[in-house]
Amino acid sequence: MTTGILSALLAITALAADVTGTWTAQVPGRNGQTRETTFHLKADGNTLTGTVSGRQGDMEISEGKIDGDHITFSQTIEFNGNSMKIVYSGTVSGDTIQFTRTREGSDQPGQQFTAKRAQ
Numbered sequence: 001m002t003t004g005i006l007s008a009l010l011a012i013t014a015l016a017a018d019v020t021g022t023w024t025a026q027v028p029g030r031n032g033q034t035r036e037t038t039f040h041l042k043a044d045g046n047t048l049t050g051t052v053s054g055r056q057g058d059m060e061i062s063e064g065k066i067d068g069d070h071i072t073f074s075q076t077i078e079f080n081g082n083s084m085k086i087v088y089s090g091t092v093s094g095d096t097i098q099f100t101r102t103r104e105g106s107d108q109p110g111q112q113f114t115a116k117r118a119q
Contacts, residue, residue: 017069017092019043025099025115039115048073069093
């Protein structure tokens, strides 16, 4: 019985996307401009940790999860005395992640962009 449970857990872990590493993307910003953003991600089973580097420096991600080839995480940004929670959802395929980024509580459509694994 224990061997069966261990085998099942190992199989689930093996199905998790290989996202550990550094990823870069041109992320949409205001007025159609893009900003280069670097994602430093680390997978530990189905848990995702790391940072997002942008114009405000390195910011820790939170609530990071991996489910097969799908990843999600969030970051909280302080802007003009207000906190904004940004939610990232992505699908990993080889050396790319197709992301959608939304602001929690906003009725605006999400911004889509592609991150590529840094070589």
